[in-house]
Amino acid sequence: MERTRWVNVAILMCLFAICCGREINVKHKRHLADYNHTLATTLVEYASAVYMSDMTQLFTWTCPRCNDLTEGFEVIELIVDVQHCLQGFVGVAKDLNAIVIAFRGTQEHSIPNWIEDLHWKQLDLNYPGMPDAMVHHGFYFAYHNTTVRPGVVNAVKRAKELYGNLDIMVTGHSMGGAMAAFCGLDLTVNHETGNVQVVTFGQPRIGNAAFVSYYGELVPNTIRVTNGHDIVPHLPPYYPHFAQKTYHHFPREVWLYNIGFGSLVYTVEKVCDDSGEDPTCSRSVSGNSISEHLAYYGVKMGGESTCKVIMDPRLAAYSTEDFEGNVILSRDPFASIVKTTTEPNVPSDVI
Ligand SMILES: *[C@@H]1O[C@H](CO)[C@@H](O)[C@H](O)[C@H]1NC(C)=O
Numbered sequence: 001m002e003r004t005r006w007v008n009v010a011i012l013m014c015l016f017a018i019c020c021g022r023e024i025n026v027k028h029k030r031h032l033a034d035y036n037h038t039l040a041t042t043l044v045e046y047a048s049a050v051y052m053s054d055m056t057q058l059f060t061w062t063c064p065r066c067n068d069l070t071e072g073f074e075v076i077e078l079i080v081d082v083q084h085c086l087q088g089f090v091g092v093a094k095d096l097n098a099i100v101i102a103f104r105g106t107q108e109h110s111i112p113n114w115i116e117d118l119h120w121k122q123l124d125l126n127y128p129g130m131p132d133a134m135v136h137h138g139f140y141f142a143y144h145n146t147t148v149r150p151g152v153v154n155a156v157k158r159a160k161e162l163y164g165n166l167d168i169m170v171t172g173h174s175m176g177g178a179m180a181a182f183c184g185l186d187l188t189v190n191h192e193t194g195n196v197q198v199v200t201f202g203q204p205r206i207g208n209a210a211f212v213s214y215y216g217e218l219v220p221n222t223i224r225v226t227n228g229h230d231i232v233p234h235l236p237p238y239y240p241h242f243a244q245k246t247y248h249h250f251p252r253e254v255w256l257y258n259i260g261f262g263s264l265v266y267t268v269e270k271v272c273d274d275s276g277e278d279p280t281c282s283r284s285v286s287g288n289s290i291s292e293h294l295a296y297y298g299v300k301m302g303g304e305s306t307c308k309v310i311m312d313p314r315l316a317a318y319s320t321e322d323f324e325g326n327v328i329l330s331r332d333p334f335a336s337i338v339k340t341t342t343e344p345n346v347p348s349d350v351i
């Protein structure tokens with residue numbers, strides 16, 4: 001059924017492309033997402049928590065960032081792709097009535113190099129099944145060609161079996177935002193999942209204008225939050241005069257920026273137009289800040305992540321490891337988790 005819908009969408013897109021030529025990049029027939037501040041400030045905490053490297057704390061949701069608006073979250077699956085230094089989790093947030101999926105971004109100490117590389121990323125991969133849609137293969141493969149995708153898809157399937165048809169909310173910061181977008185699209189197109197929402201923070205561009213048109217049709221419920229002068233949403237570069245040829249952001253951007261002076265500073269949350277490249281939003285300023293990349297809504301992003309597995313041996317019963325050393329921790333959310341890992345011997349620096 002979903003596949004039929006997708007074929008219909010594809011046919012519509014082709015007809016649209018033929019009749020309307022180059023304008024295709026800014027037209028979205030579906031109603032795009034409304035911005036929900038409460039939801040964004042909740043999801044940003046998930047996107048922040050996924051940077052924590054202690055798997056035991058994450059799996060039992062006792063990490064220093066695992067509280068506040070995310071309290072009570074139940075992790076179903078934690079995926080650590082050691083080989084590619086990627087991390088993500090899938091779980092159920094009862095207060096949101098949703099399955100939440102979050103992806104970690106690049107390690108903080110490698111961010112300057114990563115940003116440098118972003119200037120030169122080529123659109124070098126045809127997105128499968130979408131004529132003319134081009135993406136960057138590195139972002140695409142981080143989600144599609146690692147242990148991340150099967151881990152996520154499997155966990156979503158199990159969560160749905162256990163809880164019924166919950167909404168799906170996919171989030172991530174930076175490179176994790178790029179993965180969240182590919183994941184939201186994949187679940188919609190290839191896994192017959194409805195009700196997918198994507199909220200990303202400080203993500204780079206991932207595809208061209210044709211890709212963005214498909215994306216906007218298929219995952220209209222997407223919010224892409226940008227912050228002040230954060231450099232990453234400016235990359236890879238967008239050239240307005242060659243809008244069809246270069247990278248292009250998908251909608252809907254929400255740009256956070258400060259106005260005022262001294263003690264009178266407050267943050268404006270500007271909901272941008274449905275083009276993805278609203279010239280009055282993040283693009284109206286120069287992207288020259290890494291520090292504004294590392295805090296969204298006052299929540300610290302990035303952090304201590306390492307590419308190693310840090311895990312209490314008592315969690316071995318929940319884990320599977322492949323030949324490359326990639327680890328998946330998996331559990332039935334109704335089973336109570338090992339008591340040993342949730343004892344109240346919380347280190348003092350956590351409080
Ligand atoms: C915004 O999201 C919250 C969940 O975080 C939800 O409770 C609320 O109903 C949403 N508001 C609207 C207007 O959809």
Ligand SMILES: *[C@@H]1O[C@H](CO)[C@@H](O)[C@H](O)[C@H]1NC(C)=O
Pocket residue numbers: 141145
């Ligand atoms: C995808 O991953 C497989 C196995 O890890 C690898 O052999 C293949 O080359 C990858 N595909 C590309 C195009 O990089």
